[in-house]
Amino acid sequence: MADLKTTLFGVSMSSPFILASGPLAYDATGLWEAYRAGAGGVTTKTLRLERAINPTPHMVVPRSSNLRATLFNTEKWADLPWEQWVERELPAMRGHPGLLIASIGHTPAEGEVIAGPVAATGVVDAIECVAYTKATIVDLVRRVREQAPQMPILAKLTFNWGDDLYPAAEAALKAGANGFTAIDSIGPTLQIDIETGQPTIGGAGNKAWMSGAAIRPVAQAVVAELATRFPGVPIVGTGGVIQAEDAVEMTMVGASAIGVCTAPLLRGLEWFERTHKALSAWLDSHNYGRLSDVRGAALRHLHVVEDTAPLTFVFEPLKCTKCDLCVVLCPYDARLMEGDKPKSLDLKQILLEDRCRYCGLCVEVCKPAALTYGNWPR
Ligand SMILES: Cc1cc2nc3c(=O)[nH]c(=O)nc-3n(C[C@H](O)[C@H](O)[C@H](O)COP(=O)(O)O)c2cc1C
Known part of the structure; x- marks a missing residue:
C-alpha cells in the first residue's frame, strides 16, 4: 500500500x-x-x-x-x-x-x-x-x-x-x-x-x-x-x-x-x-x-501565458453513440454530423471552422470520448 x-x-x-x-x-x-x-x-x-x-x-x-x-x-x-x-x-x-x-x-x-x-x-x-x-x-x-x-x-x-x-x-x-x-x-x-x-x-x-x-x-x-x-x-x-x-x-x-x-x-x-x-x-x-x-x-x-492557438479534434466514429450532444450543445452552431448508425464508419463529423471558437464544450459533453483533442493539453 x-x-x-x-x-x-x-x-x-x-x-x-x-x-x-x-x-x-x-x-x-x-x-x-x-x-x-x-x-x-x-x-x-x-x-x-x-x-x-x-x-x-x-x-x-x-x-x-x-x-x-x-x-x-x-x-x-x-x-x-x-x-x-x-x-x-x-x-x-x-x-x-x-x-x-x-x-x-x-x-x-x-x-x-x-x-x-x-x-x-x-x-x-x-x-x-x-x-x-x-x-x-x-x-x-x-x-x-x-x-x-x-x-x-x-x-x-x-x-x-x-x-x-x-x-x-x-x-x-x-x-x-x-x-x-x-x-x-x-x-x-x-x-x-x-x-x-x-x-x-x-x-x-x-x-x-x-x-x-x-x-x-x-x-x-x-x-x-x-x-x-x-x-x-x-x-x-x-x-x-x-x-x-x-x-x-x-x-x-x-x-x-x-x-x-x-x-x-x-x-x-x-x-x-x-x-x-x-x-x-x-x-x-x-x-x-x-x-x-x-x-x-x-x-x-500551469500556463503562465494565455494560449489562444486553435484546437485540433480527433473523431473516432466507432466510439460515437450518435447522441448528437456535440452538435446540439455547440453554442456557435459549428458542428454537423453525417450518418445515422451509431458506432459505425458511416458517421462523419464536420467542423465549420469559420464558426468554431474552440471553446471545447463539444469534447467535454462527449461521454464515450469519441471526440477528443489532437493538440490539448499542451
Ligand atoms: C458547520 C461549519 C462550521 C465551521 N466552523 C469553523 C470555525 O469555527 N473556525 C474555522 O476556522 N472554520 C470553520 N469552518 C470552516 C472549515 O474549517 C473549512 O475551512 C471549510 O468548511 C472548508 O472545508 P470543507 O469544504 O472540507 O468543509 C466551519 C465549517 C463548517 C461547515
Whole structure:
C-alpha cells in the first residue's frame, strides 16, 4: 500500500487528512473521536473571548441536486468558553497522536489573551489564526507570535478577500506565520425553499457560508497560487475534498496536508479510514509509492501565458453513440454530423471552422470520448 505518512512542522501524521475547525471539533471528545477514526491531525473549533451562541438551524444541505456534498452553515466559533478549552479540553488531549492545532480568532486582542495560555498547556502542536478581514489576520498572527514565540502558526485564508488574500498571506508570513490553511468556507450565500419562500437556514439575514464540493475548485486555485508564490511554505489545503481523487488533486496543486470538515460531517467519521484506503489504492494503481510523489505535480503545467492557438479534434466514429450532444450543445452552431448508425464508419463529423471558437464544450459533453483533442493539453 502506498505510504500516506505526512509530516507537518516536524510532527509525523499517519494520514494526510486533518479535521478542519468545525462542529466535529466541538470539544476534546470530538477531537479524540476524529483521531480514533483515522484523522492524522485535528483542529479545534475557533476559540474566542466570548463563547458562541449559534442561530438555529445552522447547517443545511443544498435543495438543488446539482450541488452534491455541499453544505451551508451559519455556525459561529466555539460554543465552549476558551477558559474551558485551556483548563479541560486541551489537557484532555495529552498523549494524542499526530498533529493538534488550536484555532484562535478573530481579533488581534483575542490572540493576545488566548494564545499564551493555549501554548502553555503544552499539548498543542500549532496555532491556526483565523480572522474576518485581511488586515486583522496579519495583526492577529503578530500578537500570537509574540505570545507563543516557539509555536508554529498557520494563517487561515479565505477567498472572501478575493485576490487581496495573497498580499495578506505575504504579510502574515512576515508577521510570523509558518504556513497557511486555505481556504475557509465561502460566502455569504443564500438559499430559499421554493415551496414556502422561506430561507432554509437560521441567522441574521439568513446568509450562510458554503463549504464542501462546490468550493473545491476555488480552494485549489488558491492553494496553487500560494504554492507558486511561496514555495516551501506548508499549506493545509482545505475546501471540498470529498473523495480520494479530490485529495490527489489538492496535493498535486501543492497542498502539504488536507483539511476536511464537510466530508466527515456529511459522510460520518468512517470517512477518514475509507478515504485513506481509497487514496492509498489510487496511488498504488498509478504506481506512486508515496503521496508526496504527486505533491505539486500540477504546478509546472500551469500556463503562465494565455494560449489562444486553435484546437485540433480527433473523431473516432466507432466510439460515437450518435447522441448528437456535440452538435446540439455547440453554442456557435459549428458542428454537423453525417450518418445515422451509431458506432459505425458511416458517421462523419464536420467542423465549420469559420464558426468554431474552440471553446471545447463539444469534447467535454462527449461521454464515450469519441471526440477528443489532437493538440490539448499542451
Ligand atoms: C458547520 C461549519 C462550521 C465551521 N466552523 C469553523 C470555525 O469555527 N473556525 C474555522 O476556522 N472554520 C470553520 N469552518 C470552516 C472549515 O474549517 C473549512 O475551512 C471549510 O468548511 C472548508 O472545508 P470543507 O469544504 O472540507 O468543509 C466551519 C465549517 C463548517 C461547515
